Amino acid sequence: MTGKHKENFNQNYLNYVNSFDPPTKHFKNCFRAFMVGGLICCIGQFLRYMLERLFGLSGDVLAGTVSIFLIFLGTFLTGLGVYDRIGRNAGAGSIVPITGFANSVASPAMEFKTEGFIYGLAAKMFIVAGPIIVYGVLVGATTGIVYYILGLFGVV
Amino acid sequence: MFAEYWEIIFMFVKAFTVGGLICVIAQIIINYTDLTAGRILVYFMLAGAVLQAFGLYQYLVDFAGAGATVPISGFGYLLAKGGMEGAKEGLFAAVTGPLMAASAGVTAAVIFSFLVAVIFRSRSKYN
Numbered sequence: 001m002t003g004k005h006k007e008n009f010n011q012n013y014l015n016y017v018n019s020f021d022p023p024t025k026h027f028k029n030c031f032r033a034f035m036v037g038g039l040i041c042c043i044g045q046f047l048r049y050m051l052e053r054l055f056g057l058s059g060d061v062l063a064g065t066v067s068i069f070l071i072f073l074g075t076f077l078t079g080l081g082v083y084d085r086i087g088r089n090a091g092a093g094s095i096v097p098i099t100g101f102a103n104s105v106a107s108p109a110m111e112f113k114t115e116g117f118i119y120g121l122a123a124k125m126f127i128v129a130g131p132i133i134v135y136g137v138l139v140g141a142t143t144g145i146v147y148y149i150l151g152l153f154g155v156v
Numbered sequence: 157m158f159a160e161y162w163e164i165i166f167m168f169v170k171a172f173t174v175g176g177l178i179c180v181i182a183q184i185i186i187n188y189t190d191l192t193a194g195r196i197l198v199y200f201m202l203a204g205a206v207l208q209a210f211g212l213y214q215y216l217v218d219f220a221g222a223g224a225t226v227p228i229s230g231f232g233y234l235l236a237k238g239g240m241e242g243a244k245e246g247l248f249a250a251v252t253g254p255l256m257a258a259s260a261g262v263t264a265a266v267i268f269s270f271l272v273a274v275i276f277r278s279r280s281k282y283n
Contacts, residue, residue, distance in 0.1 A: 041175025140254025
């Protein structure tokens with residue numbers, strides 16, 4: 001059995017194996033992601049109103065304080081092990097909000113604490129957040145420089 | 157009086173819908189391509205940053221408030237916005253602006269994650 005025939009055989013076998021996979025529940029997954037993601041955004045909106053009313057914050061300070069609160073929530077729930085349980089059901093609904101970013105920082109930090117405070121906790125902390133910051137800074141700085149050059153020519 | 161309350165409730169509905177829809181887009185991508193969480197986060201952050209670089213994400217933020225800023229694309233929006241606002245003041249501020257704008261989030265993530273990692277032990281062993 002060689003060449004084309006073998007490929008076919010492998011493909012048939014893969015199809016056979018895949019037929020035993022439970023079907024991905026697209027609609028159910030999406031509905032859960034929608035509900036959890038929307039709810040976390042509503043918590044953010046609630047914090048916005050609360051901080052605005054109670055402490056009179058506004059603008060960048062308000063936005064920054066809201067994300068600090070949400071990141072605290074994300075890391076704390078990760079520490080308690082609750083966030084992983086939410087994530088198992090909510091999928092992208094728990095990954096995409098900023099609490100998911102916090103979870104992606106806190107989770108490896110906790111897990112690799114056993115390898116020491118420097119090469120374990122601190123180094124592994126940025127295993128997911130590192131790429132986000134790297135490409136974010138690249139795109140952000142490029143945007144800034146491009147806008148600066150465009151500003152020199154009076155375009156923007 | 158009532159109009160104000162309706163406005164607040166309407167804002168919550170908008171935040172819920174837009175934030176939820178961004179998560180649904182991510183879920184659909186995960187369902188069909190098996191991208192890991194880390195890649196999804198990077199791509200969505202890049203999408204937010206690039207949209208803001210063309211001045212588009214601001215409309216979504218004005219429309220949906222926290223519904224647009226809480227998802228990770230809002231982090232990218234913040235970075236690009238920091239660069240754009242710094243560019244008005246000069247080249248130095250244009251380069252330092254992005255991280256300046258994102259410093260609250262990054263600092264909070266580092267401090268809280270450190271504290272949580274020191275206090276709690278990992279429980280994800282049974283995954």
